[in-house]
Amino acid sequence: MKDLRTQYGQYAVVTGASSGIGEQFARRLAAAGVNVVLVARREERLEALAAELSRLHGTANIPLALDLLAPGAVDDLWQRVAGLDVGIVVANAGFYFAGPLTANPLADELDVLTLHTAVPLRMAHRFGRAFAARGRGAIVLVSSSIAASAVPYEANYAAAKSYVLSLGQALHHELKGDGVDVLVVSPGQTQTEGLDSAPGIDFSRLSGAKMPPARVADAALAGLGRRAHVVPGAMNVLTDVLTKYVLPRRLSARMYAAILRPALTAEPRNAPSAG
Ligand SMILES: NC(=O)c1ccc[n+]([C@@H]2O[C@H](COP(=O)([O-])OP(=O)(O)OC[C@H]3O[C@@H](n4cnc5c(N)ncnc54)[C@H](OP(=O)(O)O)[C@@H]3O)[C@@H](O)[C@H]2O)c1
Structure with a gap:
C-alpha cells in the first residue's frame, strides 16, 4: 500500500x-501508521x-463521541x-x-437524508477547503451499489446514496488540481451490524453473498488517488454496470x-439509536 501518512x-x-465498514477503515489506516480520530456515538x-x-x-488514536x-x-x-x-477524511457514518x-416516520427519513447527504457535504466542504489550501489531502465518501437506480422500498436511502x-x-474533478484526492466507494451487501439489524427488511431473505467489511476498506484505500469511484466485488460491479448503462431506469x-x-x-420501523 502507498504511504498514506507521508502522502496525506x-x-x-x-x-x-x-x-462495520468504518471500523475496518480505522483498522487499515492505523495499520498504515496513520493516527485515527474515531467518530461515532458509542464511546x-x-x-x-x-x-x-x-x-x-x-x-x-483519538476516540470522539x-x-x-x-x-x-x-x-x-x-x-x-x-x-x-489531518490529511484523510472518511465520511462513512450512516444507517x-x-x-x-x-x-415510515418522516422524522427518521429526514435523519437518513441528513446523515447521508448534509453531513458528508459539510465534511467535504470543511476539510476539502483546508486540504486544497495546503495542497494535499484525501476525502472518501461511502455510497452504495444501489446508487445508480431508483429503489422502491429504499426510496429515500437510495436517493441519498x-x-x-x-x-x-464531481468533487474528484474539482479538487484534483489542488492536490486533493476524492473517492467514492459503493459497497454492495456487506456483513455488518447495520445490515443485520436493518429496520424494515430482513437481508437473510435476499440471495447473494455478503462481503466482509475489510474488503470494502481495502478496495477504497487501494483506489485512492487513482480513481473517482470504486465498486468492490465482481457482482457489485455487474450491478453497477447493469443499472448505469444497460437497464433503463x-x-x-x-x-x-x-x-x-x-x-x-x-415490525414497526424505527431508526436505530445508539447503544
Ligand atoms: N452494510 C452494507 O451492506 C452497506 C452497503 C452499502 C453502503 N453501506 C454504507 O456503509 C456505511 C457504514 O455502514 P455499515 O454497514 O458499516 O453499518 P454499521 O455497522 O451499522 O456502522 C454504522 C456506523 O455509523 C455510526 N453512526 C450511525 N448513526 C450515527 C450518528 N447519528 N452519529 C455518528 N455516528 C453514527 C455508527 O456508530 P454509533 O451507532 O456508535 O453512532 C456506526 O459506527 C453507511 O453509510 C452505509 O449506508 C453499507
Missing part, C-alpha cells in the same frame, strides 16, 4: 468508526478500538481536530433504512421492487 498527513478522521467502543489500535500499531445528527456536529468535529495534521416510505455518488465524482426500479418486496418485514 499524520491523522485521519473516520466517521462511523464504532462498527466505549471507540475507546476500546483506539486503545487496541495504539497497542497494535503504536498510533495515537459525537452524534452527527446533532445541530453543529460537523463544526464541533472540525474544532475538536483543529491543530492536528440503513428500508420499507414503504409512507409507512445517489447524491453522495454524484457529489464525490424504469426497469431497474421494477427489478429492485421485485427483489426487495419479499424481504420486507412487518
